[in-house]
Amino acid sequence: MADNADIATDIAERRLAHALASQRRPLPVATDPDCEECGQEIPKARREAAPWATTCIECQGIRERRCRHVR
Structure with a gap:
């Protein structure tokens, strides 16, 4: 019988595995x-x-x- 600590550990491990898996996806490349x-x-x-950049440095700075002003 699992107690609350075991359940919490299982949830944390699943979330960590999901986060790590999402980080392994290749980044999109701008064509x-x-x-x-x-x-x-x-x-x-x-x-x-x-490689994912779609703007030059100057335009990215403007964005x-x-x-920052919108927030």
Whole structure:
């Protein structure tokens, strides 16, 4: 017969396994080398460092500043 501690441990282990499994999924890769905001080519170094990036560094900075003001 399982007590509350055993049940809690089972739940925690399942949640941890789920979290780890979701981290193993490959990150999406942006297929368009152009920034979706300004249309300029995203620099190769940025595409290599962040293959999922869809914006150039300048436009991403603008997006992040906008998000800070929305909150």
